[in-house]
Amino acid sequence: MKRGGIDPALKRTFQQRLLRWYRTHGRDLPWRKTRDPYHILVSEVMLQQTQVDRVLGFYGKFVKKYSTVEELASARPRQVREAWDGLGYYARARNLHRTARQLTHGHGGQFPRTYEETHALPGVGRSTAGALLSFAFNIDTPILDTNVKRLISRLFVHRPSPTPAQTERRLWRLSTSLIPKGKAWAFNQALMDFGALVCTARNPRCVTCLFTDICRAYPKFIRASGQQRR
Numbered sequence: 001m002k003r004g005g006i007d008p009a010l011k012r013t014f015q016q017r018l019l020r021w022y023r024t025h026g027r028d029l030p031w032r033k034t035r036d037p038y039h040i041l042v043s044e045v046m047l048q049q050t051q052v053d054r055v056l057g058f059y060g061k062f063v064k065k066y067s068t069v070e071e072l073a074s075a076r077p078r079q080v081r082e083a084w085d086g087l088g089y090y091a092r093a094r095n096l097h098r099t100a101r102q103l104t105h106g107h108g109g110q111f112p113r114t115y116e117e118t119h120a121l122p123g124v125g126r127s128t129a130g131a132l133l134s135f136a137f138n139i140d141t142p143i144l145d146t147n148v149k150r151l152i153s154r155l156f157v158h159r160p161s162p163t164p165a166q167t168e169r170r171l172w173r174l175s176t177s178l179i180p181k182g183k184a185w186a187f188n189q190a191l192m193d194f195g196a197l198v199c200t201a202r203n204p205r206c207v208t209c210l211f212t213d214i215c216r217a218y219p220k221f222i223r224a225s226g227q228q229r230r
C-alpha cells in the first residue's frame with residue numbers, strides 16, 4: 001500500500017504522544033484481552049454500525065455459545081440468527097457464519113495472514129481486515145473506521161480533496177503511513193480510542209487535547225467555541 005506524506009518528525013511526535021496516552025487512557029474491552037482471530041473477528045463484525053456499549057452486551061454471550069470458528073461453522077443459520085438477535089443488521093451474522101464455514105472447510109480453521117485473503121472473506125471490508133490483522137497478528141495494516149477518519153482528517157488534512165473518493169484514498173494513505181513499525185496493535189487501538197473519547201464527532205475536547213500544537217482543525221474549533229487558545 002502506498003505510504004502517505006507526513007513530515008517524519010511530526011509523525012514521530014504524533015505516534016509517541018498517542019501511544020503514551022493510550023497506555024493510561026485506553027479502554028478496557030473484552031476483545032482486547034485476546035489474540036484469538038476468531039474472537040477478534042466476532043467483535044469487529046459486531047462493531048460495524050454498532051456502538052461499543054451495545055456490543056458489550058452481545059459479544060461475551062456469542063463467543064461463549066460459539067467459542068471456536070469450527071463451532072460457529074457447524075451451527076445452523078437459524079441458531080446463528082437467534083444468537084445475534086437484538087443486535088440488528090443480520091447480514092453481518094450471515095456473513096460471519098459464511099466466513100466460519102469457508103475457513104473451517106477450506107482452510108482447516110486457520111485465518112489468513114495477508115490483507116488480500118482477509119479482505120476477500122464474506123463481510124470483511126477494508127477496515128475490518130486491517131483490524132483483524134493488526135489485533136490478532138500485530139501485522140502493520142491500517143484501519144479507517146469513522147472515529148479514525150475523523151481524527152486523521154482533523155489533525156492532518158488542511159484542505160479537503162476535490163472528491164469523496166480522493167478524500168478516502170488520501171485518508172487510507174495517511175492511516176497507512178502513520179503506523180509505527182511493529183506496533184499496529186497498540187497504535188490502531190489508540191487511534192480508535194482517541195477518536196471515540198477525545199476527538200469526538202460533536203464537541204471535541206480540544207481544550208485538553210495533547211495535539212493542539214499540531215492539529216490543523218484546532219484553531220477552527222477554538223474559534224467556534226469562543227475559548228482561549230492554549
Ligand code: SF4
Pocket residue numbers: 151154155198199200204205206207209210211212215216217218221
Ligand atoms: S485539537 Fe481538537 S480537533 Fe484537534 S485532534 Fe485534538 S480534539 Fe481533535
